Amino acid sequence: MTTTEEIAFLGPLYTYSHAAAKQYQDTLAVPTTLRPAKSIEECFQLLDSGEVKLAVVPFENSTNGSVVWTLDFLRQRLLGDDYFYSATAELLVPVSHCFFSNVSDKKDITKIYSHPQVWGQCVEFLKQYPNVERIDVASTAKAAELAANEPNAGAISSEMAGAAAGIKLVETNIADKKNNTTRFLGLSSLDDVQNPPPTKDDLSLISFTTTHNNPGALCAVLEEFRKHDIDLSSINSRPSLQDSWHYIFFVECRAHVSEERMKNTLKAMESICSSLTVIGSFPRCPGRDA
């Protein structure tokens, strides 16, 4: 008997997360179906409970930076005792915001719906609507749906979501940065999907905390990467919540956990760090810039 695994993603359908989930589906050898979740938190909760074994969560946007909610849900699990899944894929989704409205004259628009992350990505476009109310909704797909059914409303959304909602496309590609991209992580608790084999162009995502009274520890940790000739590609810190002004760090580096240099780095880190977890090693997404 074959089981079909479910991939949880931040719903509803037709969001950038949905596109990422479809990409993740394509990388997996097991049969899968997609399951929209209500929030990023629900994606993690479904993994925690074992209800799903696969999930896709947004991790970073090239304009807005890290998705701190994802980092904080990871933190909660990494610093608790219940972390048992791995990041097994990086997925890149080009974000092409479009403006939709059924209004015939743009002067009649009194409100624009979108996701809170979007406003900061479309600052130039929004200057032509200085006095229009901006309403935060849970997804760009929801934005298109609401604006489709209200007079005097507009929505900033993906082309896919606008088409699904049946609202008129007014302008495409309205973001300030035209090559705006969101990176997602594919998470898995399936035994045969954890740490896919090395491809010579891999990323490892590692979290660690250092002891509070050793502020030189961060430098000492990063020096180990340098000493073992491993390039870092990102670093993030979030409050650890164990103590004020104490942090959990997330670093991504260009090596696979199965490589000797990575094993040696992790071994050296063990004596410096108070907690240390390899969240996962996975191929670097094709199509990513140098």
Next chain:
Amino acid sequence: MTTTEEIAFLGPLYTYSHAAAKQYQDTLAVPTTLRPAKSIEECFQLLDSGEVKLAVVPFENSTNGSVVWTLDFLRQRLLGDDYFYSATAELLVPVSHCFFSNVSDKKDITKIYSHPQVWGQCVEFLKQYPNVERIDVASTAKAAELAANEPNAGAISSEMAGAAAGIKLVETNIADKKNNTTRFLGLSSLDDVQNPPPTKDDLSLISFTTTHNNPGALCAVLEEFRKHDIDLSSINSRPSLQDSWHYIFFVECRAHVSEERMKNTLKAMESICSSLTVIGSFPRCPGRDA
């Protein structure tokens, strides 16, 4: 003739920013008055235009982490050509959220107003209001004011703001972390307030970018701090917006810019970094933990 300098801060009155601005006022030898601004951005704009020479902006919360808006407004100026002011003070404000409502039975509460940063700081408290609408407003002071004038509403706000709005105090100190604190930066373009003299317990806030094709550069930079025996106390990265997946870094370290070891570190950084700015050196705030 004496001029009274204005200190811009994120208004309205009775917010945590207001408390920080009062603290900043106390550290300054020049006569000052306080000027509430509509947004963090307006604080920067007032400095840019020369309309004010002093401002206070929120920088980090011990639970929520960095205030990315402030980092991004700094980025815009640091990577443009118009950066001319300095961070000259660190100000710590204890954040003691209280719950206010004029409703006599808590079952009648249908909506709660607060600032978006607050929800994540009061997760446990809010569990008793699972189906109550949470409405984002621009400040905790505004939240108290709105809830004071509406039936069936509550507000999470500071004690000071609740008292000013004349709304009934229901519960004090409702945040998950009881020692929740926000750090603010005092900014100045006054000649005689830039880089206050060393006190033997100082912080320097430094921003830098590295060249895109040298991912080892971050380690090289941080190693310079270690080599010169300077402890880092925080590190943040934000998209530089110059290129996808390229970052501007903000580090705070425990040294004053006038010290030899800091001068040597900065000199070494110049050959590694593509941009480098000392945002300021200032005394570490008394009352801060180790």
